Amino acid sequence: MADREHDPFEAAALRERVLRAWAESPARFREDANAEEDHALGGYRDRVIVELAQNAADAAAAAGVPGRLRLALRDGVLLAANTGAPLDAAGVAALSSLRASAKRGDAAAAGRFGVGFAAVVAVSDEPAIGTRSGTGVGWSARRTRELAAGLPSLAGELDHRGFHVPVLRLPFALPDPPRPGELGAEFETVVRLPLRDPAAADLVRRQLAETGPALLLALPALARVDVELDGAVRTLEAEPDAPSGTVVIDGVRWRTVEAHGEIPAELLADRPTEERARPYWRLRWALPDVPGRAAAVLHAPTPSDEPLDLPALLIASFPLAPDRRHVAPGPLTGFLVERAAEAYVELLRAVPPEPGLLDLVPGPVAAGELDARIRRAVLDRLPGVPLLPIAAPDGTSALFRGPDTVAVDAPAAAVDLLAGSVLPGLLPAGWPVRHPALAALGVRRLELADLVDALAGLERPPGWWHRLYEALAGARTDALGALPVPLADGRLVRGPRGLLVGTEGVDPADHDALGLRFVHPQAAHPLLARLGAVPAGPRAVLADPAVRAAVTGSYDAEEPEPIAHAVLDLVAAAGLDPGELPWLAELALPGDDGELYPAGELLLPDSPLRPVMGDDSPFGVVAADLVERHGADALVAAGVLRGFALVREHEVSVADLTDGAFDLDGGEEWAEDVLARLPGQDVPPLLPEFTAVRDLELVADWPAALALLAVPPVRAAVVEPAGVLTAGGRRAPVPSYTAWWLAREPVLAGRRPAELRFAAARELAGLYDVAPGGLDPEFLRALGVRASAAELLAEPGGAAELLARLADPDRTVSRDRLRELWTALTDRPPGADPLRPPERVRAVVDGAPEVVAAADALVLDRPDLLPLLAGQPLVLAAYDRSEELADALDLQLASDEVPGEVVSRGVERPVPPVVRAVLPDAPGTYVAHDPLVVDGVTAGWRAVGGTVHASGAEGLARGLAWVTGRWPDRLLVAAVLRDPGALPDLLAEADLDL
Template sequence: MFDTDRLRETVLAAWTASPARFREDANAEEDFALGGYRDRLVVELAQNAADAALRAGVPGRLRLTLAGGVLLAANTGAPLDAAGVEGLSTLRVSGKKGETGAAGRFGVGFAAVVSVSDAPAIASRETGGVRWSREETAALVAARPELAAELAGREGHVPLLRLPFDDDALHVPDGFDTIVRLPLRDDAAERAVRRMLEEAGPALPLAMPALEVVEVEVGGEVRAISAEGWHVVAESGTFGPDQVAELFADRPTEERARPYWEVRWAAGGAGAVPRVVHAPTPSDEPLDLPAVLIATFPMTTDRRHVAPGPLTDFLVARAAEAYVRLMGELPATPALLDLVPGLMGKGPLDAAIRGEIVRMLPPTPLLPTVSGDVVPGAEARAVAGPAEFLALVADMVPGLLPAGWASRHPGLATLGVRRVELADVVDMLSGEAVEDKGPSWWRSLYEALPADDLEALGALPVPLADGRLVRGPRGTLVLSQESGSLDPALLAPLGLRIVHPDAVHPLLLRLGAAEATPRAVLEDPLTHAAVAESLDSADPEPVAQAVLALVQAAGLTAGEAPWLAELALRGADGELYPAGELLLSGGSLAGLIDPEVPFGVAAPDLVEKYGANVLAATGVLDGFAVVNDEDVLLDPAECDHELDLEDEWLEAVLDLLPELDVPPVAREFTAVRDLEYVADWASALPLLARPPLRAALRPLRLLVAGETVEVPSYTAWWLSRHPVLGGSRPAALRLPTGDPLLFGLYGDAPAVVDDEALTMIGVRSSLDALLAAHGGPEELLDLLADPAIEVDRAQLRALWIALAAVDPGRVSPPEAVRAVLKGQVTVADVDDGAVVVEAPDLLALVEDRPLVLAPFDLAEALSEVLDLPLAGEAVTGAVTSSGTERPVAPEVRSLLPAAPATYVEHDELLVDGRPVPWRFFEGRVHASGVEGLARGLAWAAGQWGDRLAVAALLRDPARVPLLLAEADLDPVASL
């Protein structure tokens, strides 16, 4: 039992002696109950239970039960004693003074019960119990006249915790040592208690480690709360006299009597914990870190906030040190980055703690490396990629973090970790770090590499079959199944960059390596260079063997790779020749070549080992060698296949085309080479006219400004310019079955090949084809100007008709023309007065000149083509005699409806002083005699073809009906 009577009398006497003291106690209790401790009931009950367990040295256990409007709090530990009763019944006087590790240290926590209950009670199994009562306290105060006025002014509110009463009725449950009973004031108080019980969590046992478990029972359901699963780091110590004087200078006296400090961090457990500083009970100081901080911070009088000052600064530094230690003790996984704080805090204290932690983290060894070390953030490197890849490059990247650490987490930057990009890691794969790595290691690396950024892998080292290590897969060759029979050692003389078979991986192909099919190896620039330099090599034999093996494996045919003709090969005489200057003994070309041409014969052992087809594909001449190419740009700087007169052919082709901004392109180019060395054309031409060589004769199709245009192929052009047909050029001959109009102009081509083949190489087939060809009209004019060539008058007229249709822009004016002079066909210089006759009445005026005669309606066009004057431009043509105007007979007008009504009859018609039979001059017909009149009227009427009929009519008018009847019988086409 406790001496509660003495305590009550002492307090009542003090109040009576000083009513102000009563008012002070009442105000203080009200402030604590309704202010700083209004929502701390569960925390304060847990704090008392933890301190009891600590004093008794037993595991702390607290059971909170809400039932029937009563909250019961049963706990284990030291029982209530007289000092405890006195502490509970006073304000700001703790009975735990000097207890290291005690949660309660201010002596006001129990005041929290007043916020929900007017009759709290507490009892221990061994020592009994006490209670407090607002009603009974009010009655005792009211009985003192000195306090009546104070009581009336407070509306009956009294400091109930100041007057304790003995209580023998409270029962302590089995398994517990002490119980607190709180009859709840009303429904609002019960709701508040229920809320506080629901919010109770791991913060209680974490802040009060002496309390192992807290059990909460509400509505028959029990929930256990513990610190299990939380990682806790604690630091503590005591202050010496000098530190107390320095750090506690601004703190109350009783705080200076507790010269010890403690900092505790907890992280990683389950359950919601308020993100506030615990000192050790929850405060209102925000702490936005993923860990719980419990520390003996000095508090302001409301017990809600940490008081600033030197003691707080000291504890901030200790808290930062403990936090860094906590991070070091937690599992070293990327989740650790979530504990790295940013600089922005939720309040001054939060910001101060964060700042200290951030300052301390970079030099602290916290981060695991792939090699097993733990390094500070400043020495760590983060690389994105799978674990297998990181393990392979760990030796090259000091401080390399394991997989999963290369995220964009801001904690990496705070720790000072440097991100290393994949391209930088690739750059590190060099020198001594990789000199002992074998091809299999490199393949493992390619397998593990993150291949989502191919650009970053462009400089990836690649081990070659010859032992070299080169930078970048581009330009390397990966042996394929197709080339599996090729020995890398055989290909070594070519200097190729062949990937070591043990290092081959599909990634290399994605990065630009080429699949080393025999064709791909042949097209490699290094193979080209080896072939080009083989003749100058001291020992070209290894290069020749490698290339011939590739050609054999690739199945190349003759002409597919014309550049191979430069390959140095042995001839039968033991000398070295370019392959293109060797003949196959017994080949079809050997008998056609001029014996004086310096060709060699391929060595028999080469023919035996590789076969004629392989040697022919390499450029050795069996039959005619063919050059095949694609997408050929017809530009003098680009088009060079080392063909005879190729530049002249190109110039001739470009002359056929209009001026272009972009050179034309031949999608497919085929040409026969070595034509200049042929001696036996009678045997050679049939070979060229047969497939596959015949394809080289066909016109070349060019893409010109988006359209397809045909031009002579190189082979056809070359043959057309050389005497390959019986000693004559094909362009000087015509097909025996060709156009009769070309007879006499060209000799007949011998029938050594078919007509189509002859036509393709330039043999003339028809007049139309000749005139349509480039330079064809000029060629025809040159032939007509050759006196040695005979042309009859009918043939000449047909040729003039055809030439009249030619565009004058395609023709250069001739110096001589084939003309008619005084009835004879002759060749005349244009300076001899040759004219083109455009009207029949001018013939008599120019009969002493060379005349170009064609249908009068073509005269003007022919004049432009030949650049010759018309007859009317060479003479005046004026009528110089006088005559009599006569009417035209009606019978004539019936035959010539468009004839003029009159004409001028002359006894002797003179034009330019010369007698002529007729003249149509200035719209009038002048004539002397019947024949002249008939011609003049027919010409004037536009019916020149009826001139003979008109003459007959004029001689015998009685024949008009018969002539008209004959005209009616003319076919429709002639009308």
């Protein structure tokens, strides 16, 4: 009894048994040494604190009390005090055996097989345990080495191992054990570990610093852990009043799910004997309410090196490899992967069905093989689990499986409106529809455009659609193009573009005859305008294609009258200008004879155009009741004629006009004339604005018609040129169609305007008759009445017309006008039509103009040949234009036809010095003749090769002026030669010429 009291843990008896076993079998010593070394240096090295906590948790569980543990590092010694069942002899035997455990058969115990305590030898050679009763047991590397050395059979083993011995195999009763009360009165047991060296101290210090909530979650029997380090105490405590299924540690709430059971025997076939003796599995998922608090490794149940990158902490009894760091492969691991996946799904089911749930769904990227297997197993199960809250038509909510659910990428208000009967299974607003977890759950995602398609056949009152548009007001418009819209006539159409939204004062019911697509007033919303619906003011309604179609088909409509009234009401409300919408001229309206006419073929009753048109014109007179009901202005804007009708179009290609567009008399010829004015155009030019007066060919009374054409608004179509835009971007003015047509018709006193001239155009006198009065000059000019030779020659064909009139013997031209016209022909603007050689020309014969054959005429290019050309038809132009004119008209130059040989003999004389006051460049001498004979004809002067032959002062003056290029000064030189003393006065007079 006394021995029992002195050695309550029976350490001596256990020590003796071990020593006998070593003495009898050195192999047993070797096995013990290897096993302890594996524990100390292998996977348990980093788990000293955890293994001590496991023992504390087991003690608390055995006693049925909340476990408390205090860890303290003091002066190189680690102390671990715990509450719960005290250490007994069976426990000491288990701690010392490295193979047996006093917890055999307890599925809830955390420690297994007695090997956990072996971790302490990684940091201490003298571990000891003391109890509140004052008893204690210890282990000592030094004392074990001394006892082992006394066994002869171990001499070789000790020498081989450098005297390394298994410390924990031999327990020793302690006369002065450590006392738990030093760390707190409530503690039952204390472990004292004198740390071997600074490296061991650093290892323990690090493990103490890393101790966190995972320790309490892995060991539920522990309610509190105090960590004392460097004089500071840190407490981890699980709140005792936490709701079921949750653990609160340091203010962080952990939602937990646990599962356990018995392992099927076939899964343990490849596992060690001690594991087969305890065929139980257990796992726990712990999800913190603060993201990122879960350790990113598997706890089995202590931390392993298996990465697990899920948002929850997994503590599970996975089988470990011999290194105690990684999960061992095999069927048992596969079995536990499935159980872990089932428990994780249950954890998700316990989480409130809110959007944050999606962050708990595992993603496809795993941190390791085990992580990947658990993720796959979870993801395989999730589509079949009802996790998502769906609103029912009655307003209640229930959880649905992912495949039975649809997520819509739409604003929240729209989702709320569509939930229930419109889109069954619709995920509530606020759930992130593009979250990848939804795909993992099997949720069908509906894009906004797909949602719009899904609504196509939906029957709802107009007010509901208005609410939908309001809900979608902030959505992307590119996905809403096919949005259904209810119309005022009861139809539901796809797409708001082109629909009409009634504005104030526009009643859709007033326009039923036009077949317009008006949005139902109760559904109208600004979103529709953003999507292409048109606010239905009168102009917008008129721009609707349905109105144009109704106008075009009105002549053949069963009831054209309602169409006419509806269109005319819109025209009046819009305040259209005449011709602004040319197609309105096709509107069928009744005439005063009861027949239907296109509006463009009707005249107002008081139209001044009625007496102007011929009896065979197709025009009718609009019915008087239409004028009374809608007003003359609305009818004129719709195409009924008050005066001449105008054709107005924008962006018209000249090529279209050459094909007969707009049904204008002579329109093709006008277009060809335009192209002739703009040669070298690879691309047909464009008319940005085209305006023309039509029906001119129907006029019978031209004086009255011109009076109408000379006043606005049709006047502009005559007097304003058409601006043609070429492919190179140049804008070129050309005569308008109306002016072009009038210029070629006998509209002025039975004559074409192009055959007449203004009275002021005197250079054209005799060639053109003077136009009659009564019309303003600008209007007449636009008609083509000739204003000058220069303008005539600038026109295409103008030069040919002038040559033809000059060759007409019935026309008269004075000699001075004739010279001006020949000179003008050579001064035509650049790019003008080239001259065609005429068969007959108007020349001067012995001083009088006369029409002669072109082959008989000479162009006078030298004035000294005039005495030699008596009776010869001469074309006289400015002396410096003669060669150019001869080339252009294919005429002969006089100098090419007349030899001009000087046959008389003369005397060389000096040029009088007084001449140089006028001609500084005059030659020094000349040849004086008395008389001068050229080609047998007496002449006044002749210049040959720069030498002047002259007879008398007049001849000398002309010869000197010619050779110096100062021909206009010939008369001044002659005066100076006649009276040298008059030179100052003559020069002064010449200055006045400037």
